[in-house]
Amino acid sequence: MFQQRDPVSLSGSAFERGLQQQKRNPNTVQAVRDATLQRVHQARAEGLLDSAGEVYLQAQRQFAKMHDPQSLKELKGIAQGFGLEENLLFEHLHLAVLRDHKRCGGIDQDGCSAWAVNNSAQGPLVVKNRDFAGSHTAIQRVFSHQGDDIKTGSVLCIGSLGSPGAYSSGMNASGLALVDTQVGSRDHGIGWLRYFLMTRLLAQCHTVDEAITFIRTRTHAGGGTLVMADINGTVAAVELGHRHISIETAPRAWRSNHFISEKLHQQTYPTDGDSISKSSLERFAVLKNRIPDGDWSIEQAIALMKSHKDTEIYGSLCQHPEGHGSLTISSAIYDVKRRELYFSGPNPCISPWYHYALNGHSQKHLTVRER
Template sequence: MYHARFNGTHYEIGKKWGLLLKKNGKQLVDTIPFEMTKEMYEFGQQCYPVYKEFFPEIIEEINGIADGQEIDPETLYAVLFSMYSLVRVTNCSSFIIKNEHSFLLGRNSDFLTAIEKLYMNCLYTFKESDSYAFSGNTTAFVEMEDGVNQFGLAVALTSVFPDQLKPGMNVGMILRVLLEKCQTVTEALEWLKRLPRCSAGTLVMADSSGDACLVEFTNDKVAYSALDKEGFLCATNSFHLPEMVSRKITIEDDWFAEERYQTLEDYLTDHFREVGLSESKQLLAGEFGFLCQYDRKTGKDTVWSAIYDLNSKQVYRCEGNPARKTYQEDARFRIQ
């Protein structure tokens, strides 16, 4: 996993990174693990006005990357804006637990082993006063899949196979804008409801004040379950809230989504009152049921795992499958 520190305006950050990659002989377009299609380019163009209105800073960062790489930004729009919509990946598991002694958000990121050396942990600090500093983890540079910002808002996603598409923001870009623009779960929910969404997904969110919720959404509906006192919330790559069950889509290969969900649901139902950091690590490592036990020969694996401790304001990350590798505290990013 690469570790990157970004500081400056969005455009400056993008251009510096694009130039650095080019200087080291790396072209982003050569790392794309799927075929680029005309449909992706067209969808990127359709989504562009949404990002320009609701998150113009990300356009600036992407343009900076393109300038540094000396490539057409339209290619990056096509890749990034079609992620989780035309590029339909169904993976990852997440949970929140809250009890007398612990308040934790945990997540496994499951993806392709072929590009696991390209995955990144990013520390962002911006010159723009309305963008908050954050630490995030990603498989696709500017979009984020889990992270925490300077105010202690932590968010993690799972992707859900969509039953329909329309131009809008994908779940990875939505997560990033929430980290940049929101201090609390309440603010994040307000943003999510008004953002045009292109497909479907789930988010678990928690903040240092003690608020937490699970959100399941499509491009035309948002449902959520709040966690006010003790309890737990969990998500994989399907819908389980009563309002959203009718929107489930069955696919042939969902990376064992229901089996992973049942592992989380069964263990946390019985044990959430005593779960702490150690038990969370064991859960994510698959010690209480299937969660990360992929056959790497198939090209799939858990490629990182993260735990955000909202009580102690600490971040732990395992850079690889937690069944085989260990968690380390990341002390580089400080939560206020």
């Protein structure tokens, strides 16, 4: 059961917010170090961090210094707080890209099912099941961010201690919410890492249209999708490659862990035996069959995200680990109109749901109650 009922409140500069992760969670240092070092050491053992990988990471650091210094400042604060090397944390955030470069091993277990609708009973909803390595369950948190670099007032997001900003999903006080999914892709290069991009979109963009403009005018590292909605009811699904991006706007949108657009679908790596790839098509079919129809509500969204193959005709969205595979470590439903988050984790089929209300659209008055 997810025990952290209150959000981790972070304020000040990007560096200060990074440093406060450890200060607000002083008993988690070893858990953060273990979860991070385990994945990086595995990556090194499987050859991802060879000379070619180091060249790529160096170019990515230079790109981030030029285009996104705030994320690097936050990363520096996180590293200092948890006693980790900043470069190691930077490597950790790029493991999925490095894995695609080598196409080896089961390094990254980041799956996820995401969708958004513009017209539920509560207005626009943005929803995600976060499928990830079980080691992140203990260090997953709901964060609130305030700082001079956040032009949208404040941000409420779900991520992991030891990682910056919106490492999984988020919503800002202007009423823009977004979630992501990982995609194994051939289309990578030097550009905006998705985790940095998500944080910056929430900090700077008030609407989906602004976010789309930001995305169109930047170069991206590639790999992954974004699903988003805003208070105006605009919904979009974005597929991120390096050479190509695809942007779909529609009343309802959904994605799992493969590209579907004409530009990018052939860039998705085929299933190679890992649990995420094998379930992506099935989970996408669930969303395709369920999302277009019906009058959605918070209650209906909860029922869908905790569904299983043995009880639902279309298959399972709530993932349970097989061997060392990933599991659904959380489920998030963003009620954009009311600036509210419904959260459960791990495995929403068995964990309680919590409600986070952004009263007055200000993190200073955040309230929490169990649903």
